[in-house]
Amino acid sequence: MADPAGHPEPEEIEIGAVLHALADANRRKVVTDLWNAPVGEERTCQSFALPVSKSTLTHHFKILRESGLVWSIDKGNRNDVSLRREDLEARFPGLLKAVVSGSLHPAA
């Protein structure tokens, strides 16, 4: 069962929800940036500089959290995020790497 913050357990992470989350370019940028960062790095939501309003930013991070892609970490006055790299790699081996690599070359 998802915890109160909406994080699914590793075995509850669903491929459809993960693919839906990754289909959006802004959310894919968050995941790509976290993938390319040192393992376990925590970032503020603002640090990704997504070109969206604050409410849309909140929405994107909710989708990322509830799909199981990121941990949301309560810092009191803000929520930081980190990638659930091990959980995702265990459940869908190779998926994140393929998506991150695939995002490197935009459509012609």
Next chain:
Amino acid sequence: MADPAGHPEPEEIEIGAVLHALADANRRKVVTDLWNAPVGEERTCQSFALPVSKSTLTHHFKILRESGLVWSIDKGNRNDVSLRREDLEARFPGLLKAVVSGSLHPAA
């Protein structure tokens, strides 16, 4: 440029559109079935036995075709489909395999 049937060129296939197409369980079943079939196999749209109306079926195959996941093959009285396996593997190595493998174990 996409051809008149809506198939993008290989270099036009966009990761966001592919992930959006794969996020749906019915469309993922089509791709999974084609992935597991002999290379180049052509199937009728009805053969996947998706539990949807005819108009929804048409919609799903339009999304699959326009994202670049399948070829739609004009057979006169119907359109068959085949997987664009080589185009996808060249553009997004490992992606389809990871998605198909990830679809094997549903969420707990």
